[in-house]
Amino acid sequence: MTPAQILYQTGDATWPAAEFLTIGNWTIRRGAGGGQRVSSATANGPVTSEDINVAEQAMGALGQNHLFMIREGDDALDAQLEAKGYRIKDPVNLYICPIETLTKIAPERLAAFPIWPPLAIINEIWAEQGIDAGRQAVMARAKGPKTAILARQNDRAAGVAYLAIHNSMAMLHALEVVPDQRRQGVAVNIMGVAAIWAQDNGATAFSVICVRDNVGANTLYTSLNMENVGHYHYRIKDPKRA
Structure with a gap:
């Protein structure tokens, strides 16, 4: 794994969501009021527009905003979300x-x-x-x-x-x-x-x-x-x- 990938895992372990749900090709986090890092969805591989709809429905069912975390290697997903009207929020550095x-x-x-x-x-x-x-x-x-x-x-x-x-x-x-x-x-x-x-x-x-x-x-x-x-x-x- 790259250093960034190690830190993604470390972040999930040390600042954990209330629940991690695997739905389709996504990890959906139930945040329970803990902020956006623990309330976001991340892709576990390549995804389609229909996959994005699945993630949106899953987050909506939890009463959460449609919020995606874009990590290293997620360029295609980033472009798809931009085309769907999603804006960038809170770029983060990893040290x-x-x-x-x-x-x-x-x-x-x-x-x-x-x-x-x-x-x-x-x-x-x-x-x-x-x-x-x-x-x-x-x-x-x-x-x-x-x-x-x-x-x-x-x-x-x-x-x-x-x-x-x-x-x-x-x-x-x-x-x-x-x-x-x-x-x-x-x-x-x-x-x-x-x-x-x-x-x-x-x-x-x-x-x-x-x-x-x-x-x-x-x-x-x-x-x-x-x-x-x-x-x-x-x-x-x-x-x-x-």
Whole structure:
């Protein structure tokens, strides 16, 4: 598998849908309010226009938007969806590095620490930053090694993240820094502590998924010598107006 394909699998395992349904040549995800990544359809091979209709019906039966994730090798599907009036939404970059790249970071003692289940303050910060109960439920149902990270700065909770491991690949999600604590090294401290925890729990590589428009986060990951190894984006059709 390519690095991107490995990260697609890691994303599904560490940020799992409530249910994965195989319908025809599709994987249909039931999101249960966990956001678009866990509510999208992906193709398991070449598909036709009729296959797209099948996926649309399956997503509609779940009460979900018609939302397709377009991955490496899905160029033909991408073109078909564009012809059907689907627009691109949220292009995403995939980053990876050897675990040792990040374990070199040396946060001050207790600048950040791992803990599971998350403390109430961690859930509160996530909620304040838009990571609501539905998305927090995604983390709760993930299998395998996982942890939350809480960072402190200026004698207060300053940032949070969630980290899980699948097949020796760690993936960080839901990294959020409290607005008035930004640009003070909080995110870097989180990355360093997360990498140490991941290595201690069997990971040999570290990865993140980042929306391309999030300039600050992309800058952070590239500054830490993480490599952009791929991408995906969504295709969604806006509801017809009466």
